[in-house]
Amino acid sequence: KDDEENYDDLCNLQTMTEESILETLHLRFYKLKIYTYASNILIAINPNKFLPVYYNPKYIKMYENQPLGKLSPHIFAVADVTFRAMLNRQANQCIVITGESGSGKTESSSYLIHCLTALSQKTYFTGLKRTILGAVPVLEAFGNARTSENNNSSRFGKFIQLNYLEKDLNTWNSLDLTQ
Numbered sequence: 001k002d003d004e005e006n007y008d009d010l011c012n013l014q015t016m017t018e019e020s021i022l023e024t025l026h027l028r029f030y031k032l033k034i035y036t037y038a039s040n041i042l043i044a045i046n047p048n049k050f051l052p053v054y055y056n057p058k059y060i061k062m063y064e065n066q067p068l069g070k071l072s073p074h075i076f077a078v079a080d081v082t083f084r085a086m087l088n089r090q091a092n093q094c095i096v097i098t099g100e101s102g103s104g105k106t107e108s109s110s111y112l113i114h115c116l117t118a119l120s121q122k123t124y125f126t127g128l129k130r131t132i133l134g135a136v137p138v139l140e141a142f143g144n145a146r147t148s149e150n151n152n153s154s155r156f157g158k159f160i161q162l163n164y165l166e167k168d169l170n171t172w173n174s175l176d177l178t179q
C-alpha cells in the first residue's frame, strides 16, 4: 500500500481515483497536513482550530522565493509565487478561492493578505495589514449571518484588490484576490 499521507502533490499518486484522492487527503489530515497540492492548485482542509505551527511569521520568510512544490504545501507559498509572478511578469495576478460554505475561504483569504502585505516590506511599518484586515469585520457586520454550516458565514461574494505602489516595488502593479 502506498504511503499516501506523504504525497504533497496528488499528481504523484500511483492511482488517480476519487477514492485514492480522498484517502490521501484523509490520511494527511490526520497528520495535521491540511494543505496538499494538485499541480499548482492548493487544496486546504479546514482544521477548525488554530494551528500555530502553520502560521508562524517565520514561514513567510521560509517560503519566500521558493518555487511551488519545493517545500511542503502552504498558503504562504501560493501568496509568494503570485507576488513573484506579478513582479516578474509586470502584470496583475489573480487568486481564486473556492469551496463550500464553512470550508475556510475567508480564513484563507486573510492568510493570503497577511502574507502578501508582509512581502511588500514597507507594510511592516505602516500597519497596512491591520488596516486591510480591520475592514473585514466591518463588512461582515453587514453581510454575514449564522447558518447551519458556519457560525459566521459570508452571505456575499468578495472581490479584494491589493494595489502596490511604485515606490514600494519599483513599478506599478496590482494584485487581485477573488472570493
Ligand SMILES: Nc1ncnc2c1ncn2[C@@H]1O[C@H](COP(=O)(O)OP(=O)(O)OP(=O)(O)O)[C@@H](O)[C@H]1O
Pocket: 046, 047, 048, 049, 050, 051, 099, 100, 101, 102, 103, 104, 105, 106, 107, 108, 149, 150, 152, 153, 154, 155
Ligand atoms: N485554516 C484554518 N485554521 C483554523 N480555523 C479555520 C481555518 N479555516 C477555517 N477555519 C475555521 O472555520 C470557520 C469557517 O471558515 P470560513 O468562515 O473561512 O469559511 P468560508 O468558506 O468563508 O464560509 P462561507 O462561505 O460560509 O462564508 C472559521 O470561522 C474558522 O473558525
